[in-house]
Amino acid sequence: MALPVVALDCLAYLIEHGDRPVGRDELISAVWGRTDVSESTLAHTIVRLRQVLGDSGNDQHSIRTVPRLGFRWVADTAIEETEVVAAAVAANEPIPDAAPMSDLAPTEAPSRKSRWQRLPLRPRWLWPMAALLVAVSLIVVFATRTPPTPTPAAPTEPYTAWVMPAEVDAPEDWAWLRLGLMDLVANRLRLGALPTVPSETALALSTKWKQAAPGVPPDPRLGISLRVQPRVERIDGAWRVSLAAYPNEGRALHAEAQADDVLVAARRAADDLLVALGHAPPMDGSRSPADPEKLLQQVAAARLAGRLPLALELLQRAPAQWLQQPEIALVAAKVDCDRGERKACEQRLNVLLKQLPADKNPVLRARVLTSVAWLHANRAEYDQAERVLTEALALLRGQNAPGVLGNVYSQRGWVRLTLSRLDEAVADLSLARLAFVRSGDIREIARTDQRLGVVAGRRGQPGAALALLQRAADRFEAVGAENDLAVTLIATAEIQENLLEFEQALATTDRFWSPQFARDWGRSICRAWVLAQNGRLQEATALAESILAETDASEEEALRAEAQALLARIALQRGQAEDAVRLAQQVAEPALEESDRREYLGNQMVLIRGLRSLGRLDAARREVERLRAWVDAAPDDWLRTGALLMEAEQDLAEGRLEPALRRHAEAMASAERLGVPEWLVAVAYSYVPALIEAGRLDQAGVIGGRIGAWADQDMRAAWVQARLHQALGDVEAGRAAEQRAKRLAGERRLP
The missing domain is CATH 1.10.10.10 (Winged helix-like DNA-binding domain superfamily/Winged helix DNA-binding domain)
Known part of the structure; x- marks a missing residue:
C-alpha cells in the first residue's frame, strides 16, 4: 500500500x-x-x-x-544509524538546555538576499504578542523546602507551557523580577522536560492579549495548552513565590515556596509544579544562587523589556571576574550586538571560543558558534557561516538541547537557501521544525514554515508556497509578531507578483505598510516594487529615492543596488532609455549579483533593452553575450529563460527573424517548464509580435491564447491580445483589449 x-x-x-x-x-x-x-x-x-x-x-x-x-x-x-539518520536523531533530543535569552540570531536573515529577507533587526521584546486569562477552578499543591516526591498522576495530555510576566508585590528596586522571574521559571520548566515557549514570545503574547477577557482559551493557532502565572511577594524579610498553572481543560494547579532568597523560592516552586505535572525536576539540588546568577536574570529582564542601557549598566557594574564566566560573557556579547556594536560582540565571542573546549560544555560552545555564524552571514560570508554551523551541529549530537539544535539547523537552512541549495535547505529546515516542536517554540515553528514557503516558491510551487506562508502568517498574527508577519507578507507579495496577481500583492503590502514604516527599508523596497507593478511609478520612485538618500552606502550596498535597479526599470517603462541605461550601469554589480542573481538578471535585461532603444545594437549584443556566459557558468532554469529571451530579442532587433523565432520558442518552452506566469507573459510579449510579423497567425494565436487568462490583470498580456485581435481583423475586440492594457498600464508607457 x-x-x-x-x-x-x-x-x-x-x-x-x-x-x-x-x-x-x-x-x-x-x-x-x-x-x-x-x-x-x-x-x-x-x-x-x-x-x-x-x-x-x-x-x-x-x-x-x-x-x-x-x-x-x-x-x-x-536502528541502523547513518550520518543522515544520526543528524535526524540529534534533532529530536527530548530536553532543551535553554539559555535565559534566545541565542543571537536574526529575526530574519541579514539584508543580503531578496526583498522578503531585508527587514532590519528589531529587539524581540518590542513585538506585541498575546495572552489570555482562563477562568478555572483551583487545587492546591503543598510546597515544601526539600525536593518533593511526585504524587499526582501524570496528566493525560502533553503540555506546551506559557509562563507570563510575574506579578510583583515588593519595593520598586525589585521591579526586574517581573520579567526575570518569568524567565527563570520558564527555563526551570524546560530543564524538567516541559516544552515552554521562549521568554521573548511569552512577553509578546502577554503584551497583545493583556486585555483579553478571562475564560477565553488561547488561540488554537498558538499550540499552547498550559498558562503559568507567577506571583512574588515580600513577607517579613522572606520571599514567597506562587505559581498558578491553568491548563486549557481540567483543574488548575498551584505550587508555592518560601525562602530568604527570591531565586531559591522561585526554583522550588517551579520544581513543585513540575512534580504536579508529572515531570521530574532538574537534579541540581536547591542550593542558593550565587550573585552572578542574579545578574544573569536581571540582564535577561532588562533585555526582555528593551532597556538596553540598563542591561549594559548592570554588566559594567559587575565585578570583572564575573564577566569571565562563559554564560555572562555570552550575554554581554549579545547585549553588544543588540546595541549594534558587532565588532565588540565578535571579539567577545572569539574569546569565549578559546575558553570553551568542545569536550567541557558542548551546548554552550554550540550557542556561541551559532552567534558567530550569524555575524558571518550578516557580512554575506555564507561559506564560513555554513562551516561554523556544521561544527555546532557536531557538538550537539547526543545533547539534550532541541531548542539550541533547532536554531542551528534553522540558520544553516537559511544559509543554504541563500546559496540556492534548496534540497539541503529543506532537509535542515525540516529537522529544525521537528526540534522546535519538541522545545515548544511556537514562533520558530512559524519561522520555519515561512522559510519552507520561500523554498517552495523558488521551486516553482506557488500553491504550496502560499499555503505555508499563510500558515506562518496566521501564527505570527495570533502571537502579535509584527516584524515576522511583515517578512512573511513580503515573501507572499513576491510570489503573488510572479503569479501576476498585482492587485492582491498590493493588498498584501497594505497589511504591513503605513507611513511610520517609511524608514523600514525591507518594507519600503517591497512596497516600491509592487507599486511599480501596478503602474504607480511616481510613488514607487519616491520610495526608491528615499532609500538611496537615507541609507549608508557601506552598510546597505545590496539594498541600494536593488533600489537603483528599480529606478532603472521605471525609467525604461517611462520611455526614458538614456536614464534607464545610466541607472542600470551605475548599479553596484557585485552587490546585486552576489545578493540576488534573479534581481541581477532583471537589471541586465533593463540595460540591454535600454541600449537597443537607443540604437546601440553592438553594445547590446556585447551585454547579451556577457549575460549568456554568466548564466552558463551557473545553470539555472530561471536565469536561462531570461538569457534566451534576450538573445531572441537581439536577433529580432538585428533583423534575423528565423533565429529570433527559434530562440523565442526555446524561451517559451523554458518558461513552460518553470510554470511561472510572469515568465510566460514576458516571453509572449515579444514572441507574439514576432510571429505576427512572420505571418504565422495560427501560432501567434496559440501563444496569445496561452496567456489570455492574465489579460485582465497584466498590461503586457492585454496588449498582446490587442495586437493579436488587430492582426486577425477583429477591430472591436482589439480596441477593447487596447483600452484594458491602457488602464492596467497606469503611468507606464505602452509600446
Whole structure:
C-alpha cells in the first residue's frame, strides 16, 4: 500500500517516542504542524499504518491505542544509524538546555538576499504578542523546602507551557523580577522536560492579549495548552513565590515556596509544579544562587523589556571576574550586538571560543558558534557561516538541547537557501521544525514554515508556497509578531507578483505598510516594487529615492543596488532609455549579483533593452553575450529563460527573424517548464509580435491564447491580445483589449 507523507511522518514520530505514549494533540501538532486537524483524520492515518504493519483493532503488535491519551509504538525496533539518520536523531533530543535569552540570531536573515529577507533587526521584546486569562477552578499543591516526591498522576495530555510576566508585590528596586522571574521559571520548566515557549514570545503574547477577557482559551493557532502565572511577594524579610498553572481543560494547579532568597523560592516552586505535572525536576539540588546568577536574570529582564542601557549598566557594574564566566560573557556579547556594536560582540565571542573546549560544555560552545555564524552571514560570508554551523551541529549530537539544535539547523537552512541549495535547505529546515516542536517554540515553528514557503516558491510551487506562508502568517498574527508577519507578507507579495496577481500583492503590502514604516527599508523596497507593478511609478520612485538618500552606502550596498535597479526599470517603462541605461550601469554589480542573481538578471535585461532603444545594437549584443556566459557558468532554469529571451530579442532587433523565432520558442518552452506566469507573459510579449510579423497567425494565436487568462490583470498580456485581435481583423475586440492594457498600464508607457 502506498502511504502519504503524513503517514510516514506519523510513523516516524511514534517510533522516535516509543518510550512513552504520544497524545493525539501532540501527534497532530508534530505531523501536521497545526492543531485544527480533526481526530478522524488522525484515526484514518493510524488505520492505514496498521494495515501496512499487519495490525488490527484487536491485535496491536506495533501501534497500541492508549485509552483517553493517544498511541504508543510497542514493536521492537533496531536502528541502523547513518550520518543522515544520526543528524535526524540529534534533532529530536527530548530536553532543551535553554539559555535565559534566545541565542543571537536574526529575526530574519541579514539584508543580503531578496526583498522578503531585508527587514532590519528589531529587539524581540518590542513585538506585541498575546495572552489570555482562563477562568478555572483551583487545587492546591503543598510546597515544601526539600525536593518533593511526585504524587499526582501524570496528566493525560502533553503540555506546551506559557509562563507570563510575574506579578510583583515588593519595593520598586525589585521591579526586574517581573520579567526575570518569568524567565527563570520558564527555563526551570524546560530543564524538567516541559516544552515552554521562549521568554521573548511569552512577553509578546502577554503584551497583545493583556486585555483579553478571562475564560477565553488561547488561540488554537498558538499550540499552547498550559498558562503559568507567577506571583512574588515580600513577607517579613522572606520571599514567597506562587505559581498558578491553568491548563486549557481540567483543574488548575498551584505550587508555592518560601525562602530568604527570591531565586531559591522561585526554583522550588517551579520544581513543585513540575512534580504536579508529572515531570521530574532538574537534579541540581536547591542550593542558593550565587550573585552572578542574579545578574544573569536581571540582564535577561532588562533585555526582555528593551532597556538596553540598563542591561549594559548592570554588566559594567559587575565585578570583572564575573564577566569571565562563559554564560555572562555570552550575554554581554549579545547585549553588544543588540546595541549594534558587532565588532565588540565578535571579539567577545572569539574569546569565549578559546575558553570553551568542545569536550567541557558542548551546548554552550554550540550557542556561541551559532552567534558567530550569524555575524558571518550578516557580512554575506555564507561559506564560513555554513562551516561554523556544521561544527555546532557536531557538538550537539547526543545533547539534550532541541531548542539550541533547532536554531542551528534553522540558520544553516537559511544559509543554504541563500546559496540556492534548496534540497539541503529543506532537509535542515525540516529537522529544525521537528526540534522546535519538541522545545515548544511556537514562533520558530512559524519561522520555519515561512522559510519552507520561500523554498517552495523558488521551486516553482506557488500553491504550496502560499499555503505555508499563510500558515506562518496566521501564527505570527495570533502571537502579535509584527516584524515576522511583515517578512512573511513580503515573501507572499513576491510570489503573488510572479503569479501576476498585482492587485492582491498590493493588498498584501497594505497589511504591513503605513507611513511610520517609511524608514523600514525591507518594507519600503517591497512596497516600491509592487507599486511599480501596478503602474504607480511616481510613488514607487519616491520610495526608491528615499532609500538611496537615507541609507549608508557601506552598510546597505545590496539594498541600494536593488533600489537603483528599480529606478532603472521605471525609467525604461517611462520611455526614458538614456536614464534607464545610466541607472542600470551605475548599479553596484557585485552587490546585486552576489545578493540576488534573479534581481541581477532583471537589471541586465533593463540595460540591454535600454541600449537597443537607443540604437546601440553592438553594445547590446556585447551585454547579451556577457549575460549568456554568466548564466552558463551557473545553470539555472530561471536565469536561462531570461538569457534566451534576450538573445531572441537581439536577433529580432538585428533583423534575423528565423533565429529570433527559434530562440523565442526555446524561451517559451523554458518558461513552460518553470510554470511561472510572469515568465510566460514576458516571453509572449515579444514572441507574439514576432510571429505576427512572420505571418504565422495560427501560432501567434496559440501563444496569445496561452496567456489570455492574465489579460485582465497584466498590461503586457492585454496588449498582446490587442495586437493579436488587430492582426486577425477583429477591430472591436482589439480596441477593447487596447483600452484594458491602457488602464492596467497606469503611468507606464505602452509600446
